[in-house]
Amino acid sequence: MNSPYPYPAQQIPTCYRHPDRQTYVRCTRCNRFICPECMRDAAVGHQCIDCVGEGMRSVRPVKKLTPVVTYALIGINLLAFALQMASPGLQRAFGLWSPAVADGEMYRLLTSAFLHFGLTHLAFNMLALYFVGPPLEAALGRARFVTLYLVSALGGSVLVYLLTFNALTAGASGAVFGLFGATFVVGRKLNMDVRSVMAIIVLNLAFTFLIPLFTSQNISWQGHIGGLVTGALVAAAFVYAPRAQRTLVQTGATVAILVVFVGLIVWRTAELRTLMGLG
Numbered sequence: 001m002n003s004p005y006p007y008p009a010q011q012i013p014t015c016y017r018h019p020d021r022q023t024y025v026r027c028t029r030c031n032r033f034i035c036p037e038c039m040r041d042a043a044v045g046h047q048c049i050d051c052v053g054e055g056m057r058s059v060r061p062v063k064k065l066t067p068v069v070t071y072a073l074i075g076i077n078l079l080a081f082a083l084q085m086a087s088p089g090l091q092r093a094f095g096l097w098s099p100a101v102a103d104g105e106m107y108r109l110l111t112s113a114f115l116h117f118g119l120t121h122l123a124f125n126m127l128a129l130y131f132v133g134p135p136l137e138a139a140l141g142r143a144r145f146v147t148l149y150l151v152s153a154l155g156g157s158v159l160v161y162l163l164t165f166n167a168l169t170a171g172a173s174g175a176v177f178g179l180f181g182a183t184f185v186v187g188r189k190l191n192m193d194v195r196s197v198m199a200i201i202v203l204n205l206a207f208t209f210l211i212p213l214f215t216s217q218n219i220s221w222q223g224h225i226g227g228l229v230t231g232a233l234v235a236a237a238f239v240y241a242p243r244a245q246r247t248l249v250q251t252g253a254t255v256a257i258l259v260v261f262v263g264l265i266v267w268r269t270a271e272l273r274t275l276m277g278l279g
Helices: 049-058 068-086 089-094 098-102 108-114 119-140 142-163 173-189 195-214 221-239 243-275
Strands: 039-041 046-048
Touching: 046 049, 068 089, 068 108, 068 119, 068 142, 089 108, 098 108, 098 142, 098 243, 108 142, 119 142, 119 173, 119 221, 142 173, 142 221, 142 243, 173 195, 173 221, 195 221, 221 243
Parallel strands: none
Antiparallel strands: 039 046
């Protein structure tokens, strides 16, 4: 009688771990015979338990980094708000007010990004930072992330400075919108579905323009737009820089953006000083 197997009955292979179990399946790494209990699915075929264990030992574990910069920025904003509550004059002294900036108080362009008009204003911005910040910090690295945040904050302030005169402005919204723009750019680079990010940006922009129409609350659309565009530009420079000259391109692009800001600030300052009769 012909045997249906390619081996004589007495030579039917058995599992190397269970000699009493017949099998014709081999491990794709060590080529030993394995029974269903000992096989593990692999990218191609099956592997034995020993080979899977050996492979796991050779894989370098990925460390989950704590978003230190994000938490630090939230802490700084909370501390600044506490100081505002303790000293009401702080808001007027460090908020963004164009005449004061034109008179030489340039620091307001950045310090204003850490002040807030009330607890609700602070809560919305910090909640957005808490959710959007950690993924971006992990993707870009801490140094690039803090650069993105600060340059976006400055970008929002610069547009406010260019387009307003007698309004006191403050808030981390420019920086947060910069993170929104950066998230969109990074998502596109990684071929991720960015429709949800786009929806968040559109929704927040809608609130920016609609809330003042139905309430007495003023929202600085200039700061939001300035931060959004700046964040997208900085992120594009970071993620699309060629590998061979990555640091040079990233640094050069960031410096170029800052040079443009300086030029705009100088031009606007001269214009405002003439308007105010300061010469």
